[in-house]
Amino acid sequence: MKNVSRILGIAALLAVAVLVVRAIRQYREDSVFDLAPATSSAGLGGGSKRGISPELLEILADPADKGPVELMTDDSGKEWLVNRRNGYRYPIEDGIPIMLIEEGEKNKDESLITG
Amino acid sequence: MTQPPEDITNFVQQQFGRAAADYVTSFTHAQGTDLKRLVELAAPKAEECMLDVATGGGHTALAFAAFVRHAVALDLTKPMLIEARKHITAQGMKNVSYCRAAAEALPFSDNSFDISVCRIAAHHFADPRQYALEAARTLRPGGRLLISDHIGIEDPEFDAFMDKFERWRDPSHVRAYTYKEWQAFLSDAGLEVVHTEDHDRDPYIYDDWTKRIRMPEQERDALEQWLLQAEPRFREFFSIKEEAGRIVSLKSTFGIVMAQKPA
Numbered sequence: 312m313k314n315v316s317r318i319l320g321i322a323a324l325l326a327v328a329v330l331v332v333r334a335i336r337q338y339r340e341d342s343v344f345d346l347a348p349a350t351s352s353a354g355l356g357g358g359s360k361r362g363i364s365p366e367l368l369e370i371l372a373d374p375a376d377k378g379p380v381e382l383m384t385d386d387s388g389k390e391w392l393v394n395r396r397n398g399y400r401y402p403i404e405d406g407i408p409i410m411l412i413e414e415g416e417k418n419k420d421e422s423l424i425t426g
Numbered sequence: 427m428t429q430p431p432e433d434i435t436n437f438v439q440q441q442f443g444r445a446a447a448d449y450v451t452s453f454t455h456a457q458g459t460d461l462k463r464l465v466e467l468a469a470p471k472a473e474e475c476m477l478d479v480a481t482g483g484g485h486t487a488l489a490f491a492a493f494v495r496h497a498v499a500l501d502l503t504k505p506m507l508i509e510a511r512k513h514i515t516a517q518g519m520k521n522v523s524y525c526r527a528a529a530e531a532l533p534f535s536d537n538s539f540d541i542s543v544c545r546i547a548a549h550h551f552a553d554p555r556q557y558a559l560e561a562a563r564t565l566r567p568g569g570r571l572l573i574s575d576h577i578g579i580e581d582p583e584f585d586a587f588m589d590k591f592e593r594w595r596d597p598s599h600v601r602a603y604t605y606k607e608w609q610a611f612l613s614d615a616g617l618e619v620v621h622t623e624d625h626d627r628d629p630y631i632y633d634d635w636t637k638r639i640r641m642p643e644q645e646r647d648a649l650e651q652w653l654l655q656a657e658p659r660f661r662e663f664f665s666i667k668e669e670a671g672r673i674v675s676l677k678s679t680f681g682i683v684m685a686q687k688p689a
Contacts, residue, residue, distance in 0.1 A: 366475070366496040367523035370538040374531040377563070401533075407507050409526045410533030 362406055373399055375412045383423075391418070398424045434552045435528060438598045439503045460574045460625045460682060461489045464543060467621065467684055468570050470494045474540035477564065479529045479557075480547030484510025484522075490543065491519040498523045498539075500532075530556040537566040545574045549592075549602050558615035568689040571617060574625065576602035577681035587660050588678055594649050596639050608683045617685040625682055629665055629675035 363371075363382065373380050373394040380392040380401065392401040392408055399415030400423070401408060464486070470476060470493040477498045478487040483506070487499035491514065499514070499522055501507045507524045514522050527533045529544070530553050542561050551557050561571050576592065578601065579585040585604075592599045603611070605622045612619055636646045650673045653666055660666070665677040 364496075364523050366521075367498060367525065370475075370498075370534045371525075372533055372535045374527055374533040377535065379535065380533075404504065405508065407504065407511075407524045407526055408533070409504070411527060412531055 363403065363408060367408075371408065371410070373397070373401075373415065374410050375399060375415060393420075393423055395423060395425045398422070434550070434598060434600055435502065438550050460545070460627070460680070461485060463625070463682065464545065464572050464574055465489055465493065467682065468541045468543065468572055470541055475538065476541040476543065477532075477534070477539045479532075479542065479544040479561070480550070481510050482506055482545075482547065484514045486543050486545045487522050488514045488517060488519060490541070491522050494521070494541070496521050496523065498525055498534075500525045500527055500529075502526065502528055530560060532560040532564050534564045536563050537569075538564050540566060540569050542569065542571045543574075544572070546576075548573055548575045550598050550600055552600070554603060554607075555611050555614065558611040558617070562612075562615040562617050562687060565617075565687045567687050569687045571612070571685045571687070573608065573683045573685075575680065577624070577679050578602040578604035578607065579679055580604060580606070584660070584663055587656070588664065591649065591653065591664075591676070592678065594645070594652075595636055595641055602679070605681065605683065612683070612685045617687055619683060619685045621682075621684040623682050625680040627677070627680045629667070629677045631675050632673040 368382060371380055371392060372378055373396075376394065376396060378394065378396055380394050383391050383393045383400075385391060390403040392403065392410070393399070394401075394415065398419045398421045399412075400418040400420055401410050401415045402418060403409070468476075468490070470490055472493070472495060474494045475496045475498075476487075476490045476494045477500060478484075478490070479500050481487050481499035481501050484499050487497045487510070491497045499507065499510050501510065501524075504526055507526055511522075511524050525533065529547075529551055542565050544557075544561070548554055548557065565571060576588075576599075579588060585602075589599075589601065592602065608622075609619050632650065636649070641649075653673050653676065654668060654671070656664075656666060665675070667674040667676070
């Protein structure tokens with residue numbers, strides 16, 4: 312009887328250990344996705360993988376002053392197209408850049424202005 | 427019948443946000459023979475980059491994607507872009523990008539595109555002159571702009587009749603511009619109109635045409651009554667077909683305008 316309960320105990324411990332390892336592994340994988348910039352799917356043209364294609368990024372401009380914008384990720388992992396001249400930030404939603412002047416103005420961050 | 431709302435941009439967004447999926451499947455928008463003609467006229471090359479302004483169901487971007495290096499599908503409404511992306515990726519096209527923006531304030535650097543197309547949409551624009559300026563700015567020298575749309579009629583009475591039924595059905599229909607008006611908008615923007623042609627589109631099937639836009643039943647009936655009472659000259663011009671006291675179909679005038687940015 313003693314042996315049986317010992318074996319059961321070890322088995323239970325092993326099962327718990329496996330669950331813990333799996334949970335840690337899953338958490339790490341999720342974190343990798345959190346950190347991955349959208350540009351990781353570059354070249355897929357915003358198809359099934361949600362990212363901005365380099366071809367689009369190259370020609371995108373602020374609809375307000377028509378100058379270039381920069382792809383930036385904020386602390387929460389959200390991506391923006393930023394105009395460093397006026398601080399306008401245009402959000403990217405579901406892989407689609409929202410390039411409406413009122414959106415850029417609404418999300419303006421003056422701390423991003425350089426030069 | 428209502429006048430176009432002052433905030434037409436907002437109104438267009440509401441209108442097409444609601445009916446987005448219907449525009450992917452709409453026969454008029456998906457199968458228009460003008461699509462083939464637009465590709466033919468634009469003569470796209472493999473290294474070129476094209477812009478589809480007000481892509482709607484994505485049909486124009488899809489038609490060009492097979493011939494160009496990169497196509498950008500642009501629309502004012504996000505639900506439309508999501509539907510367009512679903513439709514285009516389902517066809518296996520991977521060289522199309524999507525972007526939400528207004529036609530009058532294009533989010534692209536100068537000289538970005540070789541080809542710029544706007545199909546069945548310019549009649550919704552709040553400011554076609556500003557759109558023409560933006561199209562010209564974002565086109566590279568030598569680039570081609572193609573507009574396929576409702577075309578206004580030179581005779582003001584017939585033009586007013588068409589304007590009335592179009593806007594009654596769809597209050598976001600601002601105006602169908604005549605070739606003369608396009609000529610003025612485009613030359614003011616520094617483009618040279620190189621070609622115009624009428625496009626004989628299939629008639630509107632009244633039932634589908636009014637339901638697709640989610641016209642309230644009461645308005646559908648009222649418009650039908652108004653069409654049934656139209657003078658013979660209008661009935662003839664717009665091919666208004668009637669069967670057992672119901673409107674079956676009618677026609678509107680369409681055309682293509684092609685312009686080029688001087689090299």
